[in-house]
Amino acid sequence: MPDRSAPSDAESISATVDAVFDVVAQSAPDVREGLPGRRATIEGENPSGETQKQADVYADELFESRLGALDGVGTYASEEQPEPIDVGSGLSVCVDPLDGSSNLEPNAAMGTIVAIYDGDLPATGDQLVGAAYVLYGATTTMMAAQESRVTEYVIHPDGQYQVIQEEVTIPEDPSVYGFGGRVPNWVDEFADFAAGVESDPSMKLRYGGAMIGDVNQVLTYGGIFAYPTLETAAEGKLRVQFEGYPVGYIVESAGGASSDGSQSLLDVEKDDLHARTPVYVGNREFVDDVEAALADREQA
Ligand SMILES: O=P(O)(O)OC[C@H]1O[C@](O)(COP(=O)(O)O)[C@@H](O)[C@@H]1O
Ligand SMILES: [Mg+2]
Ligand SMILES: [Mg+2]
Incomplete structure (x- = not known):
């Protein structure tokens, strides 16, 4: 007889995706707080041949330690590191720790992007089981997609976050x-x-x-x-x-x-x-x- 108390694959995937979103949202204020003083470019390049800022590396290390510690996450990979890192067994998480870090000096918007794949890296698009981004703008918000639904959250400085829009849909009268x-x-x-x-x-x-x-x-x-x-x-x-x-x-x-x-x-x-x-x-x-x-x- 199947063990009714054990979560199905779909349930455990969904729980891990939720846990990743939770860590990303709760880490967003720490990313934000870490930005002042980390504008300088560091020596060397990322795997795409671009210069890195101290803030890119700081955010990468923060997400690697927190997402890598999650049960259900097997691999962590980042735009800032050449190879994926084996952190256990489970889903693969790909992170752009700071999107738009050249906006640090002019103090314009930046983001964090996370993609969660049920498969080894490099994964294919059909292996995505969730994706989200954080936008560090005048306020901090997160857009998270799972199972064809998108939810927008506002993230408070203490890491608490709340829904501001359920079932986000792109407006039909574009501008x-x-x-x-x-x-x-x-x-x-x-x-x-x-x-x-x-x-x-x-x-x-x-x-x-x-x-x-x-x-x-x-x-x-x-x-x-x-x-x-x-x-x-x-x-x-x-x-x-x-x-x-x-x-x-x-x-x-x-x-x-x-x-x-x-x-x-x-x-x-x-x-x-x-x-x-x-x-x-x-x-x-x-x-x-x-x-x-x-x-x-x-x-x-
Ligand atoms: O400076 P450009 O050439 O307009 O490029 C901007 C694009 O590059 C990016 O900053 C690339 O992302 P990273 O900052 O994560 O490398 C995009 O966010 C942005 O759309
Ligand atoms: Mg980017
Ligand atoms: Mg980046």
Whole structure:
């Protein structure tokens, strides 16, 4: 007879995802408090070849120790470290400890992104069992997606957090857009698409240089965020496991769409932990339009 007291796989996965969200939310005030005094760049580079700030490493160490200590988490991986770390048995957790850390000096928004996979790393998009991001803005908020539902929380300085919106859905009357990369490096087809968005009288530019800040604007007001393919970098800048999959999962769970230019971000398959992908997320009509524009490029 099955042991009725033992949690099913689905129950234990869901409990671990909740526990990860809990640790991320409760750690957010500690991340925030640790930022002053950690603006300096440290020697060396992260696995993506980017400079690291003391704050990137501080946040990474904090999440590694707290998430790695959770029952049900088997592997911890971070944008800031070359290899995944074995911390037990269970789910794999991928973290972008500080998204947009170049915003530290101008004191603009930053985020933390977490993706939880039921599988070994690098994982595939269909192995995602939960994803969340924290936005360190004027207040600290968290958007968490699990089982096709997205919930927004406000996080208080003592780590307590409360729901501010259940069943978050992307608004149907979009009004904001933000596109990364140097404009001269955009491919012509993306530049044409962008010009169409810019000329729409209902659309306003919102670009802050931290994907989480920009994506949160899109989820709040409707619209599109892109860090596109570039003439100088076909795969753009953002990383599949740490940024593309979790943000695609959150936006799709909120009723929006995601793409790498030709398919859902969740269908992207890369065999390198730190592989990059172009990212287009937002209302379905924009994502369809950008895919159509970029398809012209492939046929040209
Ligand atoms: O400075 P740029 O080229 O506009 O790039 C901004 C993009 O780079 C990122 O900062 C990359 O993330 P990290 O800060 O985690 O490396 C995104 O958050 C943001 O969308
Ligand atoms: Mg990032
Ligand atoms: Mg980062």
